[in-house]
Amino acid sequence: MGHTKPNLDWLQDVSVFRVNRLDAHSDHRYYSSLASATAGLPMDMRHSLNGSWQFSYAVNPASRIAAFYEMDYNCAAWEHIQVPGHIQLQGWGQAQYVNTMYPWDGLADLRPPHISQEHNPVGSYVKHFDLPAHMQGKPVYISFQGVESAFYVWLNGEFVGYSEDSFTPSEFDLTPYIRDGVNKLAVEVYQRSTGSWLEDQDFWRFSGIFRDVYLFTVPKHHVWDLHVKAELDDRYENGTLKVDLALWANPSAPVHALLELKDAAGRTCLTGKSEFQNGRLEVMAEAGRVQLWSAESPYLYSLCISIVDEHGELVEAIVQKVGFRRFEMKDKLMCLNGKRILFKGVNRHEFNCRSGRAITKQDMLWDIQTLKRSNINAVRTSHYPNQTLWYELCDKYGVYVIDEMNLETHGSWQKMGAVEPSWNIPGNDPQWQDIVLDRARSMLERDKNHPSILIWSCGNESYAGQVILNVSNYFRETDPSRLVHYEGVFHNRKYDATSDMESRMYAKPADIEAYLQSQPAKPYISCEYMHAMGNSVGGLHKYTELENKYPMYQGGFIWDYIDQALVKKDRFGREYLAYGGDFQDRPSDYSFCGNGLVYADRQVTPKMQEVKFLYQNYKLEPARTHINIVNESLFTGSGHLVLEYSLYRDGKQIGLWQTNVDVEAQNRISVPIELPPMEEVPGEYCLQASLKLKEALPWAEAGFEIAFGQKIVAIQALAGRTLPSGALKVVEGDVNIGVMGKDFSILFSKQVGSLVSIQYSGREMIAVPPAPLFWRATTDNDKGTSFGFTAGAWYAASLARKCAKVELQQTPETATVSFEYTFSIHSELRVRTAYTVYADGSVRVHTTYKGAEGLPNLPIVALSFKMASEYNQSEWYAMGPEENYIDRAYGARLGIFSSPVEQLPSRYLVPQESGNRTGVRSVKITDANGLGLMIKADPLAPVECNVSPYSAFELEQANHHWELPEVRYTVITVAGRQMGVGGDDSWGAPVHDEYLIPSHQDLEFEFYISEIAVKE
Structure with a gap:
């Protein structure tokens, strides 16, 4: 562009986004010998400048040290910063999380392309380096792989160049300025620039040199x-x-x-x-x-x-x-190698809870292995080009990629959810064309050789207009081997030609079906769907069920892969995962950064259990005499897998078999099996089938389970339940009703209106009496639907009730005490809980909910009580092993699982309902010696259950885990039904109707309490 003298005006000049920056080119590796190239060694013509740099921070341009780059300026007293890394995570400035709004909203009255002179932090970096011997006498260049958001470069006091675009390389020729011996490299990084208007992604707002920096030289003949x-x-x-x-x-x-x-x-x-x-x-x-x-x-x-x-x-x-x-697009379908493709995808930010977007090779390897192990076959690089290594790993391991250019102008056209594009950029404004097209070109030229990249994306949530349409046409003309994606035309169909496929965000299944039934011109993908915020991903099956129903439905990308939470210390020095607002950042979008299938510290959340199952290419359908196997893979058979099937009785394995199977891609077979007779021994028989790796792959060990299916094949009942024998003593006092027998004593209180004591062998099991519960700690999705506002009456009903009637009924073998409750929220609402005590000390608990018209849907219908906190071990015969809910239970399997109670709640960023299990046949809650209670239900009428160190109300009041009280109890909640968690979105999408609990419907459930006296 002819500029030789740096100018701060460039920061808000749309026409200046590169000065002396070299043209973008392919990211291929080159070496001085073929042996080095073949071995994949570090490039011998590179020299890393990563590591410790001298650093000075200024809150704005006016307060920076302007002459720091000059040779005679001594910065020996400066502090040090690590490169790569963000300024805000190394002790300067503050991290800020915002979603759609621009980070200066309400602080500075700005319109593009202008930026604030007061609120624009500047990082001044200095690196002294010796020119490596093998570079002396050769041309020398420098590559900055990622700098946010604009920067100026000097070498030995001479201005080298300027660049914007945080997420693609910026390279400069240092040859005219470089010296043998020590060189002074100076880089001035500005957080805000014109480019900031184009980088309004849903992420933490950082700045600095956050990707690799290296010198490189080239031989006399070099493939650029x-x-x-x-x-x-x-x-x-x-x-x-x-x-x-x-x-x-x-x-x-x-x-x-x-x-x-x-x-x-x-x-x-x-x-x-x-x-x-x-x-x-x-x-x-x-x-x-x-x-x-x-x-x-x-x-x-x-x-x-x-x-x-x-x-x-x-x-x-x-x-x-x-x-x-x-x-290619073939007969209105996206096809790979001639076959209709299905994207079983996820959106992925580059993120690490300690280093932000400065992620390592180890982070990427963990991510790619987790994707493959979870049957996720595609990634959208939301919303910027990633590090080169990521694409190399996708090539090697096998992941389809939508490569998305660094463009999002969300806050310029959508305000608090309302579409208002009065000052949208880039829109149709030609002055933005060059800066936007530069970002597209930088991505395409670098990434064009990666087979994993199937689709170029014109960016994210930037509305629509001629500028982006021109970018789309640039992609098509430059690289006809790929398709082009852009979702924003949904808001302005005049620019429909921008995208080769219909792409929508958070469309509900019914809306997608309506599109697919309208004889559409383009195939459909959801570039974002299933908003996985907190306890979510309920109803995912409603999307995956479209895959075989409509050929033009070609999958989607869950939002998103990893929680963007940062490690912070509380006032006591304990680390926790912090979200927006925790850094005193304002404005902020608070915990909306927590949408991951993976926690920020790279541990898999329970949500992934459902994703892995519903994304599996191999469908297993066990039956008593055979197992159907459907291979929905496009190209690969099942020769690398072994079929393993197991028969369980009451959760315990009684048989295990293996066999090789050969199911070609896009085919199905039925494998005959013979199971042992089940008629002789009572119990619930469950057949589980798995496909497992015969040999290790780069992303999983031999024996790793790829797919599974299960079916309850028989329930053989006892000939008839025999009531326990023995004597019962019943004492009805003025206030209490006592039922006693051998080694047990059970007490009911008319005054309290509940069961108040179960003593087995002198040990008290009840710390806080059972009470009807209608409330769950609101999930992020509940909050998004204003559930606390619409259904808050159930919170009140859970806090207080009136015991209207207490009844005692006796038979020679039993004593039944029942309590009937009324509630202030509706005169007709009734709950009756009847406790039947048997001679062996076991208690049948039968709860009847009688509904009423005019009340909001129920979160849960349950009975909840507390045990002392030393009862902190659990063992389940239920659906598991991870938490599950009625709309997120496809990936759960029936079995016996155990866990310390403290590990049962999930670590979602904001404490909320978590840890539930459906299909509960039994759960044991014991102390370290194995003594405690068992809760048991009929396999034909299982219950839902939650065991937690915290009550729903304690969870409800906490915004962070460190706000929760010290553990005093183990809270047992047994539910006849809990509503689903939903997940179509987190800002208003309701749980699907079939997973709700209408308040007017009657409901009843039953379970048994008994003693666990010895450790099994």
Whole structure:
């Protein structure tokens, strides 16, 4: 652009976004020897500048040290900062989380492209480095892989350049300024710039040099840009390799490229030699029959390129991974290698709870393995290009990618959910065209060689207009091998041509069906759906059930992968995961950053149990005589898997079998099985089937379960229940009713209106008496539907009730004490709980809820009581092992699971209802010695149960886990029914009707309490 003297005006000049920045190019690796290239070693022509830099922080440009870059300025007394890393996470400024609004909303009266002069933190970085010996006498460049959001660069006091776009590389030529020996590199980073108007993503607002910085040199003949196109014929069998090479400079002497394509075993498939003409080389070669790349089978070839000078000497070696695949729109369907693709996807931010978006290779490896282990086959890079390594891992492990350019202007057109594009950018404003197109070009040129990338995305939530439509056309013209995505045209259909597919956010299943039934012109994906905030992902099955019903439904991407929560210390020095507002950041969107299937500290949440099941490619349908296996994979059979099936009686395994199965892709088979007779021994028989890896893969060990299915195949009842024998003593006092027997004493209080004591062998089991419960600690989704406002009457009804009647009934073998409760919220509402005591000390608890018209839906119908906190161990025969709810139980399996009570609540950012189990046949609550209570229900009428150190009301009042009280009790909640958790969105989408509890419906449930006297 011709600028040689830096100017602060560039920060708010739409036309200035790169000064002396080198053109974007492919991210291929190059070496001085083919052996180094083949071994995948660190690049020998790079020199990392990561590590400790000297640093000075200023709250705004006026207070910065303007001359710090000059050679005679001594910054020896400065503090130090780590690169890569965010300024705000290393002791300067403050982290701020906002979602749709711009972070300066209400603090500065601004419209684009202007920025505040008062609120624009500046980080001044200095790095002294010795020029490595192998770079002396050669051209030297510098690469900044990611700097937020704008920065100026000086070397040895000379201005080098300026750049915006936080998430793609910025590279500069240092050759004119570099010296042998010590060099002074100075970088001035501004948090706010014109680019900030284009980076209004739903994330923490940081700044600084947060990705790698390195020097690099090039040999005398260097491939600056490489474009590999691995194409397929119309039968998807034979491959054609097209290779375009561009040298950094046009050589006068002849330069040749030797090309060799090798398969995964290292065998040579084709070779060739060509000469560059005017610094460019285009080669096309037939590769014959090739192995295809897909997420199911990510087969990669290696293209070895040797650049040879006029003397026949090797000057540069490149090994580029190549995947043969074709992605196309075919008969209004998105197809990979000729097959209709289904995106079983997730949106993913780059995030680490300690370092923010400065993530490591270890973080990425953990993520990619977690995706593969959870049957997630696709990622949308929300909402910016990721580090190069991420795409290399997606190529290698097999993950489909929507690569999204760094564009989101959410706050310019949507205010508190209302579409109001009066000052939307970029819209149709041509002055924004170049800066936006630069971001698209930087992404495409860097990432174009990755087979995992199937779709380019024009950004996120920036409304619509000619500028983005032009970007879409740029993608199509430059790279016709991929499709183009953009969701924002949903709000303005005039620009519908921007997106090749219909893409929507948080459309409800019925809305998607309506679209698919309208004879649409484009296939459908949900670029965001199933808002996984807190306790969520209920009803996911309603989306996945569309997959086989409508061919033009091609899947979606759950929002999102990982909680964006940051480690912080409380006043006592204890670490916790903090969210927006915890850093005194205002404005803030508080806990809305917690939407992950994975906790911020990279532990999997219980929600993933459901995702893994509903995303599995192999469907298992066990029955008593056979197991049906449906292989919905597009390309791979089941030869790498073994079928394992088990028979359980009352949760205990009584048989285990294995067999090999061969189910081709897109086929189904029925595997006959023989189970032992079940008629002779009473119990509940459950058949579970799994497909497990025969051998280890890079992302999972041998024996890892890929898919499972289960079916209860028989319930053999006892011939007839025999009442326990023995004597009962019943004492009806003026206030209390006592029922006593051998080694037990049970007391009911007319005054309290409940069971008040169960003593087994002199040990008290009841710390706080049972009471009807209609309230659950509101989930994030409940809050989004204003459930506390609409259903708050049930909170009141749970706090207080009136015992209207106490009755005692006796038989020779039993004593039954019943309590009938009325409630202030409605005169007709009744709950009756009857406790029947048997001679062995067991108690049948039968609760009847009689509803009333005109009340809001119920959160839960339950009975809740407390035990002393030393009863802190649990063992379940129920659906598990992770928590589950009536609308999120497909991924749960019936079995016996155990857990300390303190680990039963889930670690969602805001304390809320969690830890529930459906299908509860029994749960034991014991102390360390195995003594305690068992709660048991009929397998034909199981209950739901929650065991927690905290009551619903304690959870309700806490905004953070550190606000919860010290543990005093173990809280037992047994429910006839709890409403679902929902998840279509978290700002108003109700739980689906079939998972609600209408207040007028009568409901009853029953369970037994008994003693656990010895440790089993």
